[in-house]
Amino acid sequence: MFKKNPNQYFYRHNEPGEEQWLHDWSDEEKSLFLKIANEHGCGDKWGLFATYIPHRLLSSSHIEEWTDI
Numbered sequence: 016m017f018k019k020n021p022n023q024y025f026y027r028h029n030e031p032g033e034e035q036w037l038h039d040w041s042d043e044e045k046s047l048f049l050k051i052a053n054e055h056g057c058g059d060k061w062g063l064f065a066t067y068i069p070h071r072l073l074s075s076s077h078i079e080e081w082t083d084i
Contacts, residue, residue, distance in 0.1 A: 026062030029070065036070040044068060 029035050040048075051067045065073040 022060050022062040024062060025065050025072075027072065029072065030066070034070055035072060040071075044071065 047068055051064065055064070055067075057064070061073045065071060
């Protein structure tokens with residue numbers, strides 16, 4: 016299934032069959048992001064990090080926004 020490594024795949028794609036949400040992040044999603052960041056840390060594996068947040072990709076613009084918190 017993966018022609019790239021999983022981190023590269025999930026940086027650009029959702030789980031197969033999962034709809035991508037493009038609207039603003041909800042307060043619940045923001046809380047989930049912070050919870051995951053506190054539990055697992057923030058490094059260079061943003062694709063794998065994104066697998067914990069359903070329907071979302073973590074583009075570089077999101078990463079810059081969130082890592083400023």
